[in-house]
Amino acid sequence: MTTRNQANGCSAATAVDLLSSDGDSDASVASPNVLVPSAPSVASIVTPQKRRRPSKKKGPVFTTDATAPISWNGSELRFRVEGKPIAWARPKVGWKGQTYNPQKKSRADFAAATRSICTQKLGSVPQFKGVWLRANLEFHYPCAASNKKRENTYPKQADLDNLCKFVLDSLNAVLYEDDKQVVDLSAKKRWSTNATATGYTVVTLSKVTDEN
Numbered sequence: 001m002t003t004r005n006q007a008n009g010c011s012a013a014t015a016v017d018l019l020s021s022d023g024d025s026d027a028s029v030a031s032p033n034v035l036v037p038s039a040p041s042v043a044s045i046v047t048p049q050k051r052r053r054p055s056k057k058k059g060p061v062f063t064t065d066a067t068a069p070i071s072w073n074g075s076e077l078r079f080r081v082e083g084k085p086i087a088w089a090r091p092k093v094g095w096k097g098q099t100y101n102p103q104k105k106s107r108a109d110f111a112a113a114t115r116s117i118c119t120q121k122l123g124s125v126p127q128f129k130g131v132w133l134r135a136n137l138e139f140h141y142p143c144a145a146s147n148k149k150r151e152n153t154y155p156k157q158a159d160l161d162n163l164c165k166f167v168l169d170s171l172n173a174v175l176y177e178d179d180k181q182v183v184d185l186s187a188k189k190r191w192s193t194n195a196t197a198t199g200y201t202v203v204t205l206s207k208v209t210d211e212n
Contacts, residue, residue: 060109061086064117068200072118076206077126077175081113084199085139085189087158088165103166110170114203128176131207134184138202139163140192155189163189167201175205183208 062083070079086106091099101107118125141155164187168179176182192199 060112061106062109062113064113064120065200066120068117070117070121072122072126075209076204077118078202078204079114079117079121080200080202081110081117082198082200083109083113084142085158085163085201086166087162088169089162107166107170110167111174114171114174126175128181128205128207130177131181133176133182134206134208135164135168135182135186136204137164137167137185137187139187139189140200140202141189142199143191155191157189160187160189163187167203171203 060083062081065080065082068080068082071077086103089103092102093099115125139155139160141157143155164185168182172179
């Protein structure tokens with residue numbers, strides 16, 4: 001007595017082999033002799049982490065020197081701020097269309113250095129309120145004493161009027177209410193005589209009287 005598979009002329013194992021070898025058959029049917037690689041587990045997939053750049057916190061652009069001279073006689077103030085002179089720059093427009101001040105930090109540093117030197121040496125910050133002022137500004141750029149460009153030349157960095165505007169704007173609400181109080185202005189830029197690494201700015205403010 002013959003079985004049903006034998007009546008059909010093939011065994012069950014032979015039928016599977018025929019299906020796997022048939023090009024028109026379903027690809028999902030695999031031969032029992034073929035090893036199908038398994039998909040990697042989720043735990044084995046490692047997502048690469050983005051490397052974070054270390055934050056670079058810049059120090060103050062302007063500082064004070066404890067040995068720098070300062071004088072105040074009630075009508076005239078003279079002091080010195082350490083740091084390479086910076087020229088005033090126009091506000092810029094960001095990529096979203098907003099306007100911002102690119103020198104916000106540097107102006108704040110100059111104001112903070114002024115408050116610091118006055119507080120250390122004088123005990124308080126002098127105030128010129130409701131008076132007209134005369135300002136004398138000296139901008140000294142760093143340069144090695146052996147550098148030949150010191151000979152019969154002057155610093156070409158920045159325009160002198162923009163250097164003055166940066167200092168006068170930075171001192172608003174620090175020494176005076178507004179730089180509109182300055183009615184007499186003189187300025188110069190030179191190479192630093194002591195070849196400091198950063199340069200410095202000397203500021204002299206005095207009250208304008210009827211005599212002068």
